[in-house]
Structures are given as C-alpha cells and as structure tokens.
Amino acid sequence: MTKPHRISLSLAMFVLVLSVPVGFAWVIGDLTNEAARQLAAGGVELDYLMRPVSFGPIWNQLIGILACIGALGAFGTLIWGTATRQLDHRWWWFLLPLVGAGAIVGHGWRVLTAGVIGANIGAGLMIIVSGPVLAVLLMAAAVAARKLSGPPT
Numbered sequence: 001m002t003k004p005h006r007i008s009l010s011l012a013m014f015v016l017v018l019s020v021p022v023g024f025a026w027v028i029g030d031l032t033n034e035a036a037r038q039l040a041a042g043g044v045e046l047d048y049l050m051r052p053v054s055f056g057p058i059w060n061q062l063i064g065i066l067a068c069i070g071a072l073g074a075f076g077t078l079i080w081g082t083a084t085r086q087l088d089h090r091w092w093w094f095l096l097p098l099v100g101a102g103a104i105v106g107h108g109w110r111v112l113t114a115g116v117i118g119a120n121i122g123a124g125l126m127i128i129v130s131g132p133v134l135a136v137l138l139m140a141a142a143v144a145a146r147k148l149s150g151p152p153t
Contacts, residue, residue, distance in 0.1 A: 009081045013091070017076035017098045019067040024106025026064025031122075032115040039097045039117060046115030053113075093144035097137040104130050104137075 005063055005118040032046065040046050078095070081087035 007088050009078065009130035012077040012081070013095060015070045016078065016095065017102060018075065020099050020102035021106035021109065022063065022067035023071045024103050025109045026060070026067060030109045030114070031110045036117055037114050039144055040115065044117065045061040047118060047120070048113065048115055049072040049120045050112045088148075090144070090148055094141050094148060097141040097144070101134050101141070104134055 030052070032040075036046055053061065078087060079092075082089055082092070088151070108126050108130055112123045114120060114122065
C-alpha cells in the first residue's frame with residue numbers, strides 16, 4: 001500500500017470512529033418525553049443527570065449532518081479499501097467493535113441528557129446495561145489491535 005492510500009485509510013478510520021457517536025446522538029435527538037416538555041413549558045424546571053451540550057440549533061444541525069456524512073463517507077472509503085485490497089480485512093475486527101461502542105455512546109448520551117421530572121430511571125438502566133457491553137466491545141477491539149500489531153498470519 002502506498003503512503004497516500006495508507007494516510008487516507010487511516011484518516012477514514014479516525015473519522016468513522018469519531019463521527020459515529022455524534023451522528024447517532026444527532027439522529028436519535030432529544031429524548032425528553034412530551035409530558036416533561038409540557039411541564040417545562042409551564043415553568044417547571046426539568047431535572048438532568050447531565051445537561052446536554054448545545055451550540056445552537058443551526059450549529060447542532062450542521063454538526064449532526066457533517067457527522068453522518070463523515071461516517072458514511074469513511075465507511076465507504078474503508079469498504080473500497082478492503083475491496084481493492086489496500087486495507088487488510090483484519091482491520092474490521094478492530095473497527096467494528098469501536099463503531100458499535102460509538103453507537104452505544106451516542107444513544108447513551110441522549111438517554112443521560114434527557115430532561116425528566118424526578119429521577120432519570122432510563123439513565124440508570126443505560127449505565128447498568130451498556131457498561132458491560134461497552135467493556136466487552138473495547139476489549140474485543142484491544143485484542144484485535146494486539147493481533148494486528150503482530151506478524152500477519
């Protein structure tokens with residue numbers, strides 16, 4: 001593989017892993033339920049486990065769209081690289097767990113930042129369920145990275 005191709009494929013991996021959580025969070029959107037929204041409109045202050053980050057409606061939209069375009073473009077580039085044998089297919093054993101973890105993080109972000117009245121039960125369940133799943137996915141990526149660092153088999 002030539003150096004420019006290696007750089008573009010490395011960049012595509014980087015973009016894919018970073019854009020998936022942002023894209024998922026944007027696509028899912030705010031998970032504050034309608035009853036809580038109506039109470040907030042009536043002057044009741046909502047409770048947040050974590051306050052959502054906002055750059056304003058236009059910037060939030062732009063960042064979400066760019067993240068989705070980046071993820072799709074990077075995925076396409078990596079598929080092309082694999083099909084043309086410029087990317088070793090073993091890299092997918094490293095990338096797919098990270099993409100899955102990114103999807104969980106994007107969804108988890110929306111659950112943790114939902115406005116509620118009282119306790120955010122969904123946030124607690126999200127942490128309990130997704131914590132071990134994230135640990136397994138990250139360990140799988142670490143094992144794949146370790147295998148990639150060794151000699152080809």
